Amino acid sequence: MASVFSSDGLQGRRALVTGGSAGIGLAIARSLSAAGADIVITGRDARAGKVSAEFGGKFIAFDVADPNGAQSCRDEIGPVDILINNAGVDQHGFFTNSDLDEWRRLLDVNLTGVLSVTRAFLPDMQDQGFGRLINIASEAGRRGSRGGSVYAAAKGGVIAFTKSIARESAKFGVTSNVVLPGPVDTPLLKKAIEKGGEKILGAMTGATLLGRLGTPEEVSGLVVFLASDEASFITGEVIGVSGGMGV
Ligand SMILES: NC(=O)c1ccc[n+]([C@@H]2O[C@H](COP(=O)([O-])OP(=O)(O)OC[C@H]3O[C@@H](n4cnc5c(N)ncnc54)[C@H](O)[C@@H]3O)[C@@H](O)[C@H]2O)c1
Numbered sequence: 081m082a083s084v085f086s087s088d089g090l091q092g093r094r095a096l097v098t099g100g101s102a103g104i105g106l107a108i109a110r111s112l113s114a115a116g117a118d119i120v121i122t123g124r125d126a127r128a129g130k131v132s133a134e135f136g137g138k139f140i141a142f143d144v145a146d147p148n149g150a151q152s153c154r155d156e157i158g159p160v161d162i163l164i165n166n167a168g169v170d171q172h173g174f175f176t177n178s179d180l181d182e183w184r185r186l187l188d189v190n191l192t193g194v195l196s197v198t199r200a201f202l203p204d205m206q207d208q209g210f211g212r213l214i215n216i217a218s219e220a221g222r223r224g225s226r227g228g229s230v231y232a233a234a235k236g237g238v239i240a241f242t243k244s245i246a247r248e249s250a251k252f253g254v255t256s257n258v259v260l261p262g263p264v265d266t267p268l269l270k271k272a273i274e275k276g277g278e279k280i281l282g283a284m285t286g287a288t289l290l291g292r293l294g295t296p297e298e299v300s301g302l303v304v305f306l307a308s309d310e311a312s313f314i315t316g317e318v319i320g321v322s323g324g325m326g327v
Contacts, residue, residue: 089308091116096153096160098144098197099167100137101128103266104216107296108164110135111304120157122167144193145185150200159204162307165194165238166216170268172275175229183230190234194241202249211254212307215242216299219260219322235260239318246316255315257306262287262322264294289324
């Protein structure tokens with residue numbers, strides 16, 4: 081068994097990372113590639129494709145909120161061994177100021193997007209008798225979020241979905257786990273800080289025990305481990321990478 085702690089631990093594995101052109105998704109794609117996996121990354125904007133060239137990955141443009149996008153992607157690239165549902169969007173504001181359009185956008189991308197991409201790729205994993213499904217949710221999905229209730233609802237849905245797929249897929253050799261980042265320094269977080277200012281940054285770092293933001297690489301290390309053979313007895317787990325925010 082090749083070890084993930086060697087540079088070829090994921091040799092011969094093919095991984096798809098949604099939203100892999102920036103932030104946490106890009107770090108995950110780079111780390112999986114460094115561990116030897118062949119990478120396909122997806123994103124909304126075809127112009128982001130050039131980042132995948134850096135690590136020899138393929139880029140497919142589709143919006144995870146488009147119900148046909150994931151199946152077209154599957155038809156184009158064929159089966160994968162490792163699926164990372166990472167694409168996500170956030171929106172800050174109190175629930176009483178929100179409306180149906182906002183709920184739809186947050187749920188379509190953060191929850192239905194995970195369902196659509198999993199629906200397109202999971203049958204292959206089950207047929208081939210091996211698969212690693214790793215969903216990127218958020219501590220908001222376990223703790224709730226003041227000013228992010230609908231985002232938290234979507235991420236809570238991803239947590240329950242991940243456990244359910246673990247139950248349905250174990251007999252096919254497919255594991256399913258969910259990673260909950262806390263505040264991680266990415267373009268998504270920068271947007272929230274630009275809107276909310278230093279007060280928001282202080283609240284976020286203050287909610288962690290370690291008193292700081294995480295880095296995308298601190299999330300990607302766990303994802304590579306969960307994708308590896310070493311993690312073969314781990315499924316249905318909810319794991320925070322959040323500086324202790326989940327305590
Ligand atoms: N950064 C944080 O503090 C933090 C905290 C908790 C959870 N998360 C989660 O981690 C994941 C990655 O977040 P990030 O901070 O790297 O975000 P980011 O905005 O930096 O990157 C998100 C990526 O997803 C892609 N994306 C967004 N909407 C898409 C859509 N509809 N279709 C296809 N691709 C789409 C973007 O193009 C981008 O590549 C998200 O699911 C997010 O909810 C982030």
